[in-house]
Amino acid sequence: MNLPLNMSEAELIIPELIMLAGLIAIILIPNFGDASFRIPLSRMKVPILIGGNRFKLTSNPKLPNRVSLAIFSTAFFFALMQTTYGKVGDTLEVTPFSRLFTLIFTAALILATIATTHRIPARANLNAPKDSDSENVATKKINALIDNRRQVDFHIILIMVGLGMSLMSMATHLFMLFVCIELASLSSYILVAFHKESKVGGEAGMKYFIVGSVASAIGIYGMSMLYLWNGDLSLDALALAWIESETVDPIAGIAVGLMLVAFGFKVGAAPFHLAAPDAYSGASSPVAGLLATASKAMGFVALMRILITVTMPESGEAFWFTTIAIIAVVTMTWGNLAALTSTNPKRILAYSSVSHAGYMLAGLAAIGSGLASEEAMKLILTAIVFHLAVLVVFKFGAFLVLSLLETEGRSHELKDLHGLARREPLIAGSMFLFMLSLAGVPPLSGFLSKFLMINGIVNVSAGTGTSDVSSVMDWVTSVEPVFWLAFAIVLNSALSMFYYLRIGLVMFFEEPENNKPMKDALSLRIAIAFCALFTVIIGIGPLSDSLLQMAADAIDSFISN
Template identity: 50%
Template sequence: MSMALFSDPQTASALLPEFTLIVGIVMMILVPNLGKGTFRVPIPNTNIRIPYLLGGERFSFTSNPRVPGIISVLTLLFSTSLALWSQMETPLSGSNVWCISTAGEAFASCAGMADPTVFQIDGFSRLLEIIFYGSLMLCAVAMWSRMPATPRFMIHAQVLAGRREDERIQKLLDNRRQVDFHLLLLMVALGMSVVALASDVFVLFIGLELASLSSYVLIAFMKEKEEAPEAGMKYFILGSVASAVGLYGVSLLYLWNGNLQISDLAASWQAMDGIDPMALTGIAFLMVTIGFKISAAPFHLATPDAYTGAASPVAGVLATGSKAMGFVVLLRVLVTITMPESGEAFWVPIVGLLAAITMTWGNLGALSSDNPKRMLAYSSVAHAGYLLAAVAALGLNQARAGDHVISELIVAAMLFHLTVLVLFKLGSFLVLSMLESEGKGSKIED
């Protein structure tokens, strides 16, 4: 196989945000482990030691608990800037649209490519990446001084005893745990990027699982909370079942079509005289995975417990970035593949009914919750219903009018909703994070 993915300048420039994430992950592993380690040269009667920098007593700056957070925030900031720059009038890569083939070569158009495409880079995918990176960046900043989650009133007691607050916080924070946490955040970012760019269902699934597996660990990461391990385990088990069902659906689609290119799947779907049972079953199984990722009823049962057990900034990422990722998969699979050129899509009444159930269930659950996180979790379920209603409207518009302008406006409204969701929903969780550091925030009255 060609190594153009690493040697082709066009490919490298087109994937600069993603390569920045990979560099950040490598730095997250190496920098906090830099130290004064040396090895002795095996020459008799000598004591010559050569430094190799990794291991031994760490340097003061590499053991600083804020270093992992700084690395992750800067990595996400640079990736966001590069994603934005790639869609400017004069992008660094020379084009706003790129198709990356399985050989790793970049083309300014997907038409006439000899090899299947792996990634498709355009304004839609870059906007989604900016949404993902923004939510993760806010989470990284919020977690700088919360490892472990020691109530701030306990820190104040030490300050009154004559110790500086900054010094006390430094001793409370654990650099190794910070490394693990921010490394997982960057892995989530990489998985979300793969989902945003993928033009192949299997690649889409790999990105989805990379982000999901890292998020399962993040939910259970705050071991100081009694609910965290149980919440993480419950979310992991249900998520694994949903992923297994989705993977079976992917295999059925491959058996039906012979490849998993989204464009080829869409063409094969349009060419059918009737709906093939194998193709329909594959799409239905994938919808189970998507339903869990977006917390649509009745696939939302682990969501309230997961949000309650996770740290508030992590719960905010689940409610915003993770939900946006699920809707990307929904649009790629349900709309791109199965939307007919004329006539009503078979899934319009099903998605409409699911939207109504999800909105109702989410709002009723939020009204009956006395825990702020559970209330926000059910609110997140309701927002999944609002977005599902937009998807149903998209299919209905295509069936009745086929007006592409209205369809584009519906998709733009969904993207606007997801963008605003990052600001107001994640902001709510960040407020809860501040209250939790004061020993509050477990009840609405706080």
């Protein structure tokens, strides 16, 4: 028999195989019971295990959560341990780049799983309603049963997200790339709509789904035009064709433009970001955290593939340079201005995530200017990857804090954060740390990534000013416009300080509505503490070094493709 996957290839994708096996396992395990099958015409009963009364262990409503935590943790561990790289089939290639992103995705998913532990109520010992029950009691019992049932559904979808994202980062074929993105995206639309505790959940999911589908449709249209142009959608072939064509073919140009719409939606770039704040505020906090970190990282992988791998000319300015530069500036400014006026912490974080997308797009634009040497280009890409990696720590950390609030059914208004410092000093301290890191205050990890980004842009552009001028004005007029992207980032950082500080302010300044400490969600608290710790130690010290080194290795492998 000719297996489609040989052993050496299977070894390369162990994390994904684990997730795939986990997906099957998590569907099966909660259904194990004592059902048996009587062999016809005999009295022999063969236990078939599926169905019947479930065992005590498998009927535990918390089981799916634990299973999915175990799956993601092992996937993370194996991804971390991976040392061999290579091609898998025709459309996948495992590189340090894809491994780093698998780590990012699984880390975000681990945090999401932990955060969910205390969010969706899981109760053991539930009974089906009896005929004698009144209508109210019956409804309650049914709702509780549904809650328990949702546990499994949520985690099944979560694993599908993980699988889609992880495969997506290895795709070397545009079609594969798109299929994986859609697998992850469609699952994430469902996750957004999963927040049934509030009315906005379904609406947000629907909105996100419609806008997302339209964006995807546009992207697929663009992809089909690329196929028309080249006849082969593998990234290598596209890149080769791009280099060979001397001028940008209109069809190809339009095709790439259309695909930018799809990927721009994924990263939350203006003007395609409009559904994002609704989706974030409608979704439960763990899911919103997932959208802000893993989903964004996925969008950036796609953007980097299409912009850097395929359409970046060997020398000179890329044709998308002006577009991306303008989008970057508009995105960061719009995000920050909109965040200033929001009063919903999730919306604030959503807009802050939009502005962060702007910072990273500015980095891409600096590469597109064609001024960057290979070294500078690597530096900027490293900065982007590093930023995506550390976002998991502090952006998700902030959403974890909101998850903790959400266990009380709150976190939709700024006043839910009031006086958090009185009630929970450590949680409030961590939240403040996350805010400062988002704002880019040293020595936190957010500063290091923003620093690398600005450094990359300055590095590319500061050398372009004529060197023999003696007055400041002459130099300023002679420098390439890319230099001002760095200034845009700086001004926007200052602008963003307002709303990040406001969150700190209400936590430490305002009176809380009640003084009770919050729910004793131990695993969530530990996760928050971990995030806070890593926010600090990735900012300065040996760990930041090794993460930077990982990012640099990833980019090396990304470039050499």
